[in-house]
Amino acid sequence: MSIAKDLADCHRQNIEPGFVPQSKRIVGSDLDDMMTIYGGLNNLEEAVEKAICDGFRNIFVVTTCVPGIIGDDCAALLSRLSAKHNEVSIRLVNSYGNMTGDFNRGFVDSAKMLLEFVDSSIEPKRDTVNILAERYFFKSGNISDDASVRMLERFGLKVNSRFLYRSNLDSIRQMRGASINFIVDNDNVTAELADILNEMGMYVGPTPLPVGIHAMREFAEFIGKWTGDADKASEVYRSEYDRYRNEIDESRRILRGRRVILVDMYLQGIEWMLELLQDLGTKIVRLGLGHSVNEPELSYCERDVIRRSYTVSELVYDIKTLEPDLVIVDSGLMGVGMVPQVRFNRPCPGIDGVLEYAMRIRDAVIGPAVEGWRCIEWE
Amino acid sequence: MFAGPYFMGQHRIPCTYLDNQEYVFGSREVLDDCVIEICSRVDGFKVFIPSPAAALIGDDINGSISRNGMEGFATAVDSSLISMPFSSSYDRTVATVLEWMDSEPMDTVEDTVNLIGLPITSPDWDIALEDLTMILSSMGIKVISAPGCGMGLKDSSPSTSAEYNVVVCCEYSKETARYYEKDYGIESISYNGGAPVGFDAILSWAMHIADRMDKNPDPVIGIVDAQKKHVYKKLSGSISSDSIRFKRFGIHADSSILLPLSKWLYDYMSMIPADLRPEPGFDDSMVASAKDFLGNIGMGRGWEPDVDVHVDYLFTDGNSAKSAEISRMCTHGVDISSPSLGRCNIIPRPVIGLQGARYILDEVSNNI
Numbered sequence: 231m232s233i234a235k236d237l238a239d240c241h242r243q244n245i246e247p248g249f250v251p252q253s254k255r256i257v258g259s260d261l262d263d264m265m266t267i268y269g270g271l272n273n274l275e276e277a278v279e280k281a282i283c284d285g286f287r288n289i290f291v292v293t294t295c296v297p298g299i300i301g302d303d304c305a306a307l308l309s310r311l312s313a314k315h316n317e318v319s320i321r322l323v324n325s326y327g328n329m330t331g332d333f334n335r336g337f338v339d340s341a342k343m344l345l346e347f348v349d350s351s352i353e354p355k356r357d358t359v360n361i362l363a364e365r366y367f368f369k370s371g372n373i374s375d376d377a378s379v380r381m382l383e384r385f386g387l388k389v390n391s392r393f394l395y396r397s398n399l400d401s402i403r404q405m406r407g408a409s410i411n412f413i414v415d416n417d418n419v420t421a422e423l424a425d426i427l428n429e430m431g432m433y434v435g436p437t438p439l440p441v442g443i444h445a446m447r448e449f450a451e452f453i454g455k456w457t458g459d460a461d462k463a464s465e466v467y468r469s470e471y472d473r474y475r476n477e478i479d480e481s482r483r484i485l486r487g488r489r490v491i492l493v494d495m496y497l498q499g500i501e502w503m504l505e506l507l508q509d510l511g512t513k514i515v516r517l518g519l520g521h522s523v524n525e526p527e528l529s530y531c532e533r534d535v536i537r538r539s540y541t542v543s544e545l546v547y548d549i550k551t552l553e554p555d556l557v558i559v560d561s562g563l564m565g566v567g568m569v570p571q572v573r574f575n576r577p578c579p580g581i582d583g584v585l586e587y588a589m590r591i592r593d594a595v596i597g598p599a600v601e602g603w604r605c606i607e608w609e
Numbered sequence: 610m611f612a613g614p615y616f617m618g619q620h621r622i623p624c625t626y627l628d629n630q631e632y633v634f635g636s637r638e639v640l641d642d643c644v645i646e647i648c649s650r651v652d653g654f655k656v657f658i659p660s661p662a663a664a665l666i667g668d669d670i671n672g673s674i675s676r677n678g679m680e681g682f683a684t685a686v687d688s689s690l691i692s693m694p695f696s697s698s699y700d701r702t703v704a705t706v707l708e709w710m711d712s713e714p715m716d717t718v719e720d721t722v723n724l725i726g727l728p729i730t731s732p733d734w735d736i737a738l739e740d741l742t743m744i745l746s747s748m749g750i751k752v753i754s755a756p757g758c759g760m761g762l763k764d765s766s767p768s769t770s771a772e773y774n775v776v777v778c779c780e781y782s783k784e785t786a787r788y789y790e791k792d793y794g795i796e797s798i799s800y801n802g803g804a805p806v807g808f809d810a811i812l813s814w815a816m817h818i819a820d821r822m823d824k825n826p827d828p829v830i831g832i833v834d835a836q837k838k839h840v841y842k843k844l845s846g847s848i849s850s851d852s853i854r855f856k857r858f859g860i861h862a863d864s865s866i867l868l869p870l871s872k873w874l875y876d877y878m879s880m881i882p883a884d885l886r887p888e889p890g891f892d893d894s895m896v897a898s899a900k901d902f903l904g905n906i907g908m909g910r911g912w913e914p915d916v917d918v919h920v921d922y923l924f925t926d927g928n929s930a931k932s933a934e935i936s937r938m939c940t941h942g943v944d945i946s947s948p949s950l951g952r953c954n955i956i957p958r959p960v961i962g963l964q965g966a967r968y969i970l971d972e973v974s975n976n977i
Contacts, residue, residue: 597854
């Protein structure tokens with residue numbers, strides 16, 4: 231449901247004329263119970279034939295768990311269809327869902343396939359960048375979808391392609407038009423993608439696009455050296471710093487001294503959240519990490535507050551014993567409703583996304599901890 | 610009915626559309642023609658309201674009505690109300706019509722009231738009126754009439770027998786209240802927490818009236834309690850109810866709506882008021898209360914912010930709500946008053962009263 235909503239939100243935002251939104255370029259083969267017994271290839275064939283009928287000439291088939299489990303030979307089917315429709319390119323990404331590595335695996339395999347379309351004859355333009363690995367799945371909040379583009383424009387950089395986010399084959403073909411590529415977020419997927427591009431001779435910046443003011447400073451220094459215009463980069467950073475400070479100081483008045491439990495079950499690289507909580511004057515009394523989460527940079531909190539492989543039971547216990555004012559959590563499965571809670575995800579690059587979280591954290595403390603509608607006296 | 614002159618074929622308020630000719634030479638001819646046309650075609654009494662330009666021209670509308678023998682059917686408002694805030698001009702119009710009707714006073718009947726200050730620009734005002742009538746009736750208080758809200762000529766005299774006037778929205782009733790008090794000795798009961806919007810204000814409004822009229826408010830407490838239990842069952846069974854908490858809202862509305870609605874959304878739904886702006890003609894004490902409320906919860910910057918603020922929900926007139934959604938100033942706009950060109954409520958969606966409270970909760974719960 232959340233993905234569908236995110237796709238719908240993306241569809242509503244800033245769609246250029248002639249650009250067919252992502253939501254209109256994805257179809258499913260509608261497998262159901264019967265097909266898990268008798269096979270789903272007929273449905274797949276129907277879906278591909280319909281896509282060809284609708285005018286699509288570059289079709290990518292990405293498998294999920296069920297075709298893998300039931301043993302559908304998609305490769306053979308698509309090979310036959312390709313021979314039948316030789317004006318259409320049909321490619322297969324055998325990702326088999328959770329059997330072979332889940333969403334992340336599928337994303338990287340799809341990315342590898344699409345990178346085959348990059349036109350190597352195109353010369354890079356200076357001060358032009360690609361943004362890599364923005365994922366629909368992580369898009370959230372009210373910040374404009376173009377916050378990262380606007381941030382780069384302030385540094386005098388133009389965005390050539392947003393690889394795998396609102397991109398089409400033309401923008402992928404043109405990717406070598408950028409002289410540098412920046413990944414968004416720092417996780418296993420983006421690390422693998424960066425390696426692939428580096429092997430292709432497409433330079434990937436040393437750090438992801440910055441999230442938070444500290445990362446913004448480092449990014450500005452790098453851009454200043456790379457573009458040769460350190461003054462401009464410094465001026466952009468300064469302006470963002472002043473904006474950040476004004477907003478944070480306002481929220482800090484309310485949040486200073488508040489006790490926070492921060493729970494990170496999935497997201498890597500949450501230094502931006504730790505930095506924000508520190509800037510807001512809060513005290514992190516517990517940092518609960520999921521088992522696959524790398525330990526973040528700990529200059530922002532004490533080591534002894536960390537618990538690894540954190541569970542809901544531990545959270546409930548900590549709420550009772552540590553008496554936090556607020557719980558900040560990345561997973562809906564950790565909702566316990568005992569104290570005000572804020573869900574978080576990856577913010578957009580720059581400081582706008584971080585400032586939005588500052589506002590939400592502040593609002594969670596301002597608002598009543600328990601809604602009035604829950605306070606009912608039953609006879 | 611709407612095919613003739615002045616209606617332009619639409620179900621609208623007839624208009625004379627004065628132009629250059631009339632500005633130079635006066636509009637007497639057009640006026641006379643309009644008075645005859647409207648007064649002979651349309652049932653009921655008519656009120657002629659001059660626009661600022663017509664007031665500038667200075668033609669005597671009441672003179673035209675008399676000249677054409679229509680004194681029994683029409684009157685004119687004597688000032689250019691269009692230049693005033695809508696709420697006070699509405700109130701002035703209602704008071705003008707009451708003065709023109711000049712009803713014979715009747716003996717006071719105990720435990721009866723008129724409801725004043727409920728404008729027909731409030732969405733589904735007729736349902737809101739039924740709602741409030743039911744609430745008062747549960748305490749043994751009978752509503753005789755609602756001046757300015759569907760009251761006809763035949764209700765005018767009986768309205769003078771009310772023991773009290775009960776105020777719904779104070780911005781729409783000050784002159785009306787003064788008229789009844791001066792001419793008929795009927796005092797008004799006005800709750801300083803605003804209109805009965807949201808369960809909390811509905812209860813407080815009713816209890817204030819009960820206290821003044823020495824009535825038992827228990828029936829209303831029971832009714833509101835039942836509503837709250839119904840809401841609890843719905844929200845607690847919904848997977849999205851946890852996501853409503855701390856959502857930000859804005860209200861651009863009359864102060865008598867803004868005050869109770871903002872407090873209720875905060876207390877009842879744990880939502881955060883981030884952009885409160887009263888409509889012109891606001892009540893000073895309600896504005897002061899609203900500012901105090903924001904200050905006490907640490908959201909003083911939410912009062913008429915200098916810069917445009919994005920909110921999750923914006924409660925305002927229907928047209929502005931849609932416009933704010935399109936321009937992405939809000940995620941979801943909620944229609945709580947006119948103008949609202951796109952509105953066509955087959956299911957009633959008032960703002961005032963119990964059904965109004967459910968409508969507001971519906972809007973908040975289903976548009977996260």
